[in-house]
Amino acid sequence: MRFHTRLLALAATVAMPLGAAQATELEVTHWWTSGGEAAAVAEFAKAFDATGNKWVDGAIAGGGGTARPVMISRITGGDPMGATQFNHGRQAEELIEAGLFVDLTELAEKENWKDVVNPPSLLDSCTLDGRIYCVPVNIHSPQWLWLSHKAFEDAGVPVPTNWDEYVAAVPALVEAGKVPLALGNQPWQSNLLFGAVQIAIGGIDLWKQVNLGKDAEAARSPEMAKVFQAMADAREMAEESNVQDWNQATNMVITGEAGGQIMGDWAQGEFQVANQVAGQDYSCLPGLGVHEYISTGGDAFYFPKLDDPEQTKAQLELASLMVSKPVQVAFNLKKGSLPIRGDVDLExxxxxxKKGLEILAAGRMLPSGDQVFSADTQTQFNDLMVEFMKDPSISAEDAQKRYADIVENAD
Known part of the structure; x- marks a missing residue:
């Protein structure tokens, strides 16, 4: 009996790991670390874990500029994760060409992604030589002005409804001890600021000439000179903003320390975590209240090739979940982004x-910079805008000339 009991006990200890092994672990790397972002990514993890698999979170702090080199190094160095975030566009182009990612075309065709992903440019950004290599999960637009009602109330002036009114309110904000414009020191924030100002001040036609047509003469035009003068104004408005991360700058708006911030719609997640109400505690102005267009940028997930068939199966399960209606709703409501499906209920x-959805429904969309310029060109823009925003000795004229030279040689 004792021998039989020992056999049963041994069988139990063997059976437990086998049962546990049914849950396939998948490490997912991303740069979503703020409060609102963490709440959103938790929706992905919850849905994936519900399948019996296990989401292993691989968050990398510091934003995409910090995370992407780490992710790329791991993929090319033979230590791939199960899934990884990139932005819509050409950031992963060379990795796809090297054959390092799972081809998702069969899954995409089975689930009719081409019929549900809106706008089509999102799936186009995942496609190379007719094959699909990533899952778009949201639409993020950077051209938003977020305004603190408390800051303007303290300053005794109405909450602005556009960029010009905002600039006109700067003296009152300064008099009230407010930072007019909150801006962090992460390099991409300065370039995001420029993109938003370019659309608001330069207009849509100029944006298309420069960004789609790669027209260096348009980049040297008097119309573009107005954009760079507005950037010089923004530099002065952000002079006392001494934070590092974008969400720290958002918090300055939430607390009323700053009048406003130009940031993508992901800032909504931070306002929600702080229990602030749109239209009551803060205002949001797409296109800085001037040109209500949005860029169809955002995030996508790629799946590096792995040797384990069970992990490959789990990768496809995760890819399918990310596109599904319930997960799209749960994730994007927390993230502050727009869904990549046009057939979901977002009551x-x-x-x-809702403003973003109305703009999307009206077709007032532009591709993001990541979709029209290579990663190398984007890095050059980033470097220029960071230098310009940090160094008042660089004139608007000099910055415009350097910008036009980058456009002329862009790929």
Missing amino acids: AANDCM
């Missing part, structure tokens, strides 16, 4: 998200 959306 719970707040006023800011």
Whole structure:
């Protein structure tokens, strides 16, 4: 009996690991670390874990500029993760060409992604030589001006409805001890600021000439000179903003320390975590209240090739979940972004998200910079804008000349 009991006990200890092994672990790397972002990514993890698999979170702090080199190094160095975030566009182009990612075409065709992903440019950004290599999960637009009602109330002036009114309110904000424009020191924030100002001040036609047509003469035009003068104004407005991360700058708006911030719609997640109400505690102005267009940038997930068939199966399960209706709704409501599906119910959306949905429905969209310029060209733009925003000795004229030279040689 004792021998039989020992056999049963041994069988139990063997069976437990076998049962546990049914849950396939998948490490997912991303740069979503702020409060709102963490709440959003938790929706992906919850849905994936519900399949019996296990999401292993690989968050990398510091934003995409910090995370991408780490992710690329791991993939090319033979230590791939199960899934990894990139932005819509050409950031992963060379990795695809090297054959390092799972081809998702069969899954995409089975689930009719081409019929549900809107706008089509999102899936186009995942496609190379007719094959699909990534899952678009959201639409993020960077051209938003977020305004603190408390800051303007303290300054005794109405909350602005556009860029010109905002600039006109700067003296009152300064007099009230407010930082007019919150801006962090992460390099991409300065370039995001420029992109938003370019659309608001330069207009859509100029944006298309420069970004789609790679027209260096348009980049040297008097119309573009107005954009760089507005950037010089923004540099002065952000002079006392001494934070590092974008969400720290958002918090300055939430607390009323700063009048406003030019940031992508992901800032909504931070306002939600702080229990602030759109239209009551803060305002959001797409296109800085001037040109209500949005760029169809955002995030996508790629799946590096792995040797384990069970992990490959789990990768496809995760890819399918990320596109599914319930996960799209749960994730994007927390993230502050727009869904990549046009057939989901977003009745719970707040006023800011509804503005974005209306713009999307009206077709007032532009591709993001990551979709029209290579990673190398984007890095050059980033470097120029960081230098310009940090160094008042660089004139608007000099910055415009350097910008036009980058456009002329862009790929």
